[in-house]
Amino acid sequence: MPRKLESDTIGMLLTDVSRLLRGAFDRKVNAMELGITPGEARALIQVAVTEGIKQTEIATRMGIEPMTLSAYLDRLEALGLVARVPDPADRRAKNVIVTDKADPLLAELMTGLREMxxxxxxxxxxxxxxxxxxxxxxxxxxxxxxxxxxxxxxxxTAE
Incomplete structure (x- = not known):
């Protein structure tokens, strides 16, 4: 007979809460109609939190593939919300920063997420x-x- 495992361990609870929060985040961002996707919102928040780090580091923090992040950043850059700037320590690398244009959107996003x-x-x-x-x-x-x-x-810290 299969053994019933405990479902309220710290790991199980964190996994379940993380999954539920991610879904709630996605629904909240979509409902706010900010003109960006939930993935783009996560990327924008991560850039704002870690301003000036390399794209690869942002992808690692978000737990996504660098190409996925690149697509998010391409869209955010096209909207004028982020900019890629040369890394002063590595001329081949680009760091990502938030632009002033992102401030109102970030403020609205964070207000909505705090309420949630x-x-x-x-x-x-x-x-x-x-x-x-x-x-x-x-x-x-x-x-x-x-x-x-x-x-x-x-x-x-991360998202």
Missing amino acids: MTAYTDGLGDEGRELLRSSLRILRDNLRRLDPCLAGKEKG
Whole structure:
């Protein structure tokens, strides 16, 4: 007889919440009618958070293929929301920055996402939200420190 596994482990809960949040994010971005896709919105947020890093690093942080990111950035660049600039340390590489034109869109996007997260974290209260955020930071930092596949590849915070 197959063994029933526990479904409320930290890993299972994080996986389930991550999947549900991604779907909610996609629906929220689509409902806001910002003129960009959910993937482009994720890329724009990541560029704003990590301004000035290489495209390959952004793709790694987002967990997507560099070609997928390139397509998102091509569209965002065509809309005037991001720019690719030469990397001062590597003339072959391009860093990505947010343009001033993106500021109003980012503000609207982040307001909508904050409203969404406030609703989804209802019942936690401010102290509970901060405890969750703090606990997730510790988990993220431990993963980066202890997982040899991640060691040295990521710094700072992501989406």
